[in-house]
Amino acid sequence: LKSLGFSLPEIKEALLPENLEKLKKLYKKKHLEVQTQIKTLSRIEERLHYRTNLIERIQFLEENLKDFxxxxxxxxxxxxxxxxxxxxxxxxxxxxxxxxxxxxxxxxxxxxxxxxxxxxxxxxxxxxxxxxxxxxxxxxxxxxxxxxxxxxxxxxxxxxxxxxxxxxxxxxxxxxxxxxxxxxxxxxxxxxxxxxxxxxxxxxxxxxxxxxxxxxxxxxxxxxxxxxxxxxxxx
CATH class of the missing domain: 3.20.80.10 (Regulatory factor, effector binding domain)
Known part of the structure; x- marks a missing residue:
């Protein structure tokens, strides 16, 4: 459970006996949290990629425009x-x-x-x-x-x-x-x-x-x- 990103209180709750329904809800909640994190990281990745390309374009133009x-x-x-x-x-x-x-x-x-x-x-x-x-x-x-x-x-x-x-x-x-x-x-x-x-x-x-x-x-x-x-x- 720790490898799935669960906190210690969540792990403690998950290990309670006869707790399948709560465990299912816990998994679903964590799944939604992970999906949100993935979307956030994906947007950050896109922005980093865009800014890297922008800097490369600026460098290319600065190096080549003077030759025209x-x-x-x-x-x-x-x-x-x-x-x-x-x-x-x-x-x-x-x-x-x-x-x-x-x-x-x-x-x-x-x-x-x-x-x-x-x-x-x-x-x-x-x-x-x-x-x-x-x-x-x-x-x-x-x-x-x-x-x-x-x-x-x-x-x-x-x-x-x-x-x-x-x-x-x-x-x-x-x-x-x-x-x-x-x-x-x-x-x-x-x-x-x-x-x-x-x-x-x-x-x-x-x-x-x-x-x-x-x-x-x-x-x-x-x-x-x-x-x-x-x-x-x-x-």
Missing amino acids: PELHIELKQLPGRQVVFTRYSGSLEFEYIALRIQELYSLVEKHQLDAYGPYMLLLHDSYEKTESIQLEMAITLREPLDKELSCIRSIPAGLYACTVFFGPHEKTLSAYQELLKWIKSHHYVPIGPVIKIYTKSLAFTDNREKILTEIQIPLAKLNSNIDTTLIPNAQ
Whole structure:
């Protein structure tokens, strides 16, 4: 019984004579406890695996991006993402963003959500602005939530033009402009807010120049049925 994880009081109770029914209940209770522990350890294992892969990706990009003289742009088919988010009007100063991140994780803790991955910013405003910007701070949920919460929404699956870039927001403007040129030359049009994934945030470095973000712009093939005047960042 000790090898099965039973405590001394539980073992003592199990060894009482003519106690089969209590023994069965004791086994069932312990079985449920073990199942809960397995689920907890499995989630921890997944998070450790994810974070290890994230660090390896950061290291790979840091070692290889410097060898590319031009911006590397990819067209990706990304799956739908359910996220917990907070929307606000504010600046892109890191002190301000840090406060919004705290608010985001407070929502995760309050609603006991299983969130993972780097945080992201969704820009519902001009990319060039640095103050009074309409923003969303978000983080992905591991699995779809089966209940409705005002702080949960979905980012649609679809085509995204993507690139990675080092440095603070103001230095990524050139990468964003190159993305827009690429989108236009390949006959696409943006159909939603720009997403910035903070692959390497200030949690990994205190040097703003070493911050690594992935810029993602949702796309559709350009045609006469799309009214780009109604789409954020489509101009």
